[in-house]
Amino acid sequence: MLDEALVSDILTLARARGVDFAELYVERSRRRAMRVLNGGVQEATSGIEYGAGLRLFYGTDVVYAYTNDLTAPGLLEVAEDLTRLRGEAGRVDARGRGGLDFRRHAPRGLHAPSVPFDEHPKSYRLERLREADAAARVAPEVRDVECSLLEWDQEVLVCNSEGGWAEDRRVRTRLVVTTIAQRNGDVQTGFAAPGLSVGLELFDCCPPAEVGRKAGEQAMTLLRAKRAPAGAMPVVIGNAFGGVIFHEALGHLLETTSVAKKASVLTDRLGEQVASSVVTYIDDGTTPHGWGSSEIDDEGMATQRTVLIESGVLRSYMVDRWGALVTGYAPTGSGRRQDYTVAPTSRMRNTFIAPGTTPVEALFEGIEFGLYAKDMGGGQVKPGSGEYNFAVREGYVIRRGRVEEPVRGAMLVGKGPESIRRVVAVSSDLKTAPGMCGSLSGAVPVEVGQPHLLVSEIVVGGEAR
Amino acid sequence: MTLDEARRYVLERARRRGIQAEVLGLRDRELTLRAHGGRLEQLTRATQAGVGIRVVVRERVGYAYSEHLSPEALDWVLQEAEENAALQHEAVGFLPEGTDLGEWGRLGQSFDASMERKQQATLDMEAGLRADPRTHRVPAAIYTEREREVSLGSTEGAAGRYRTGVAGIGATVVMREGDSIKQSADMDWSVRFDALDPGRTSLRLVERTARLLDARPLRTGRYVAYFEPKAFAQLLWAFWPLWSGKAVVEGKSRLVGRLGERIASELVTLVDDPTLPEGLASRPFDAEGTSARPVVLVERGVLCSYLTNSQTAHALEHPNTGHASRGYRGVLGVAPTNLYVKPADGLRRERGVVVTELMGVHAGANPITGEFSVQGLGLWVDGGEVVHAVEDFAIAGDFLALLERVGAVGTDLDWWFAGTAFGAPTVEVGDLSFAGGE
Numbered sequence: 001m002l003d004e005a006l007v008s009d010i011l012t013l014a015r016a017r018g019v020d021f022a023e024l025y026v027e028r029s030r031r032r033a034m035r036v037l038n039g040g041v042q043e044a045t046s047g048i049e050y051g052a053g054l055r056l057f058y059g060t061d062v063v064y065a066y067t068n069d070l071t072a073p074g075l076l077e078v079a080e081d082l083t084r085l086r087g088e089a090g091r092v093d094a095r096g097r098g099g100l101d102f103r104r105h106a107p108r109g110l111h112a113p114s115v116p117f118d119e120h121p122k123s124y125r126l127e128r129l130r131e132a133d134a135a136a137r138v139a140p141e142v143r144d145v146e147c148s149l150l151e152w153d154q155e156v157l158v159c160n161s162e163g164g165w166a167e168d169r170r171v172r173t174r175l176v177v178t179t180i181a182q183r184n185g186d187v188q189t190g191f192a193a194p195g196l197s198v199g200l201e202l203f204d205c206c207p208p209a210e211v212g213r214k215a216g217e218q219a220m221t222l223l224r225a226k227r228a229p230a231g232a233m234p235v236v237i238g239n240a241f242g243g244v245i246f247h248e249a250l251g252h253l254l255e256t257t258s259v260a261k262k263a264s265v266l267t268d269r270l271g272e273q274v275a276s277s278v279v280t281y282i283d284d285g286t287t288p289h290g291w292g293s294s295e296i297d298d299e300g301m302a303t304q305r306t307v308l309i310e311s312g313v314l315r316s317y318m319v320d321r322w323g324a325l326v327t328g329y330a331p332t333g334s335g336r337r338q339d340y341t342v343a344p345t346s347r348m349r350n351t352f353i354a355p356g357t358t359p360v361e362a363l364f365e366g367i368e369f370g371l372y373a374k375d376m377g378g379g380q381v382k383p384g385s386g387e388y389n390f391a392v393r394e395g396y397v398i399r400r401g402r403v404e405e406p407v408r409g410a411m412l413v414g415k416g417p418e419s420i421r422r423v424v425a426v427s428s429d430l431k432t433a434p435g436m437c438g439s440l441s442g443a444v445p446v447e448v449g450q451p452h453l454l455v456s457e458i459v460v461g462g463e464a465r
Numbered sequence: 466m467t468l469d470e471a472r473r474y475v476l477e478r479a480r481r482r483g484i485q486a487e488v489l490g491l492r493d494r495e496l497t498l499r500a501h502g503g504r505l506e507q508l509t510r511a512t513q514a515g516v517g518i519r520v521v522v523r524e525r526v527g528y529a530y531s532e533h534l535s536p537e538a539l540d541w542v543l544q545e546a547e548e549n550a551a552l553q554h555e556a557v558g559f560l561p562e563g564t565d566l567g568e569w570g571r572l573g574q575s576f577d578a579s580m581e582r583k584q585q586a587t588l589d590m591e592a593g594l595r596a597d598p599r600t601h602r603v604p605a606a607i608y609t610e611r612e613r614e615v616s617l618g619s620t621e622g623a624a625g626r627y628r629t630g631v632a633g634i635g636a637t638v639v640m641r642e643g644d645s646i647k648q649s650a651d652m653d654w655s656v657r658f659d660a661l662d663p664g665r666t667s668l669r670l671v672e673r674t675a676r677l678l679d680a681r682p683l684r685t686g687r688y689v690a691y692f693e694p695k696a697f698a699q700l701l702w703a704f705w706p707l708w709s710g711k712a713v714v715e716g717k718s719r720l721v722g723r724l725g726e727r728i729a730s731e732l733v734t735l736v737d738d739p740t741l742p743e744g745l746a747s748r749p750f751d752a753e754g755t756s757a758r759p760v761v762l763v764e765r766g767v768l769c770s771y772l773t774n775s776q777t778a779h780a781l782e783h784p785n786t787g788h789a790s791r792g793y794r795g796v797l798g799v800a801p802t803n804l805y806v807k808p809a810d811g812l813r814r815e816r817g818v819v820v821t822e823l824m825g826v827h828a829g830a831n832p833i834t835g836e837f838s839v840q841g842l843g844l845w846v847d848g849g850e851v852v853h854a855v856e857d858f859a860i861a862g863d864f865l866a867l868l869e870r871v872g873a874v875g876t877d878l879d880w881w882f883a884g885t886a887f888g889a890p891t892v893e894v895g896d897l898s899f900a901g902g903e
Contacts, residue, residue: 461859
């Protein structure tokens with residue numbers, strides 16, 4: 001995407017001004033989005049995103065700039081401007097003499113799509129969305145169906161003053177179906193949104209009709225659901241997107257973004273028992289075609305599989321370059337960013353609870369009264385206090401070990417370190433699901449996942465009588 | 466190419482191909498300083514620009530955008546926009562009649578303070594927080610300023626340009642007393658650098674965080690809720706789409722067909738005003754070139770208006786309120802600017818829960834159904850006095866039912882900014898469901 005001599009000039013200029021480490025991130029993305037409401041195209045858009053981010057380290061202090069002007073004068077001006085801003089102009093570093101000899105890493109195509117970005121006319125995409133629309137109408141009460149297709153083809157180049165030169169191409173596709181069902185003035189919504197690091201072969205892995213049907217059935221279930229009960233109770237959390245609980249309650253607490261500043265309740269706890277012994281928690285950036293997978297992270301390092309917690313014992317944090325500098329922990333290929341407009345920080349990739357041995361039905365046995373949280377929405381956490389929440393999209397009351405009537409509208413709340421100690425049993429039916437995670441370096445695609453599991457007590461924010 | 470050159474290039478090409486086109490150009494400038502441990506640890510300086518194109522071909526609308534302003538990229542974008550338009554099933558699209566909107570600069574000298582003063586303000590923000598012995602960590606103290614230049618042109622005669630900007634100072638703080646730990650974050654925003662006061666912001670953040678220490682669980686039940694301004698503003702952020710003309714047209718709002726009806730307590734008056742002189746999201750015209758004017762959405766509990774753009778106004782046979790919104794990457798939508806609940810006579814906190822902050826609103830509130838279940842932080846008050854802080858609870862209900870149960874509205878209007886400004890005074894709501902740990 002950029003000429004090697006120009007990259008070398010920019011990084012060399014930075015080094016000559018006394019910078020300890022310089023990194024240039026270049027991105028060119030093409031995106032397409034199509035939104036279909038009740039079979040008719042509401043909006044379709046396409047676009048090119050093109051920019052670069054220059055990050056300079058002075059010890060552990062960081063200056064960052066981004067621009068859309070990728071001409072040689074434009075980029076050199078940014079480098080001049082940044083070093084001047086830092087007020088270190090005039091300090092010359094002998095290391096800045098001479099060009100850089102880059103070690104090039106080209107993409108290996110580990111997650112390459114089998115259907116290229118430009119294959120198939122737009123009418124083909126529209127037909128697939130209409131299949132989802134038709135299948136979502138599982139009952140006359142399903143009044144509105146909205147189907148969207150999001151396609152993203154991202155080329156990145158990350159080079160640095162240590163001679164690193166890494167390229168990657170990431171193609172991601174997601175199908176989003178939202179349904180609205182109405183009966184006697186009551187309105188409920190259903191949702192299904194599979195996504196993978198693939199092209200339009202997503203439609204083979206996740207047939208649009210199945211996705212549509214799932215969203216339609218969920219809206220119909222919620223139409224007959226009552227408000228969830230309120231109070232502290234045992235909760236069985238479903239697999240796949242159920243993993244959002246640990247994403248919030250645990251994952252964010254293990255990023256060096258907060259650990260390096262001792263602003264996470266799990267700081268300095270390596271080797272300690274921080275979770276129940278049935279919990280093994282893994283963050284894997286290498287899962288073939290995973291929604292959160294990539295060959296390299298956004299700092300140019302190869303991604304890896306990182307075991308964060310093994311049988312309840314904290315084994316590793318998620319570490320980016322800056323976090324490694326401050327803490328001394330080895331980087332884990334976890335430096336990620338939304339795009340060139342934000343500097344990277346340590347982030348999750350595809351994070352999941354490893355399978356356990358308890359049969360799913362055994363999780364429900366012995367629960368006098370509790371909640372089965374079958375499908376989840378998003379959540380939030382404050383790493384400093386560990387307080388977290390996440391939304392239950394589709395839930396059921398558990399009475400005397402049996403799953404009974406559906407309930408809706410429940411936020412589960414608690415403190416992460418307490419909740420992860422209350423995981424008493426984990427089943428074996430691991431599944432993952434895609435989502436977008438927002439944090440300091442913007443919104444990045446991640447997978448969350450887990451098998452069914454039982455938490456002995458969580459506060460359920462339903463309707464108090 | 467510059468934005469203006471790109472705009473001219475696209476409009477000229479569109480005219481030659483006999484299609485209607487509108488070009489929205491945006492240039493954003495950002496400066497962010499982050500202090501930690503008495504030093505500036507991070508500085509970000511940036512510009513980002515791009516053009517967004519909306520075309521109408523045989524009354525069908527298509528969109529495309531580019532940050533790469535080369536003739537090849539712009540030709541691809543125009544081609545894609547035409548293809549995207551051809552997909553539209555219904556032929557109902559049009560571009561509004563355009564006028565000369567003029568040139569508006571709102572920034573004046575507002576961000577002209579020296580870099581040294583901005584750096585000092587950031588360091589002062591952190592030092593102010595560290596001055597309290599209960600401060601455990603300050604993960605980040607931040608100063609940020611964002612300028613935006615907007616230029617709009619269309620084959621239908623729209624032409625205009627304006628500049629806006631906001632500056633903010635704030636921090637995330639973790640406070641500790643014994644085993645009790647609380648984390649809070651807050652930002653104060655202004656359209657003028659000189660109006661920001663790191664001393665005031667840090668003091669208020671310390672007070673607001675420290676009062677939550679030593680919190681106890683809340684017994685599950687139904688109580689009076691006193692939403693502090695920023696907490697109620699978070700609910701407005703989640704539920705403003707109820708008033709979106711686009712949501713109404715698409716059947717995604719429970720306010721469909723209810724104009725003229727009472728939908729809230731008569732203490733509730735809701736206004737969106739893009740013309741507020743100090744408004745954080747004020748602007749002279751919207752994303753299609755409709756001039757800005759204040760709109761009363763709810764007056765003394767009665768639904769008076771939706772927020773509309775030219776397309777939704779046409780579909781609903783409703784006046785165009787000038788609330789078209791679009792970034793260059795996005796499609797035409799509707800969005801509020803400075804949306805606020807009008808202050809009233811004030812209130813007294815007698816017995817119930819003061820809700821100081823909400824968490825998980827993005828996940829626990831559904832603007833289509835109006836239902837919410839969200840995490841709260843707050844204080845238990847009795848006999849008009851704060852007894853202790855409460856934690857680990859969730860509030861659940863229906864937003865429209867909540868508006869009907871508003872029992873009093875305070876005088877202390879404050880703003881919460883998320884690109885759009887949401888404002889509210891303290892709002893008292895009777896009989897709300899609280900799920901707690903007891």
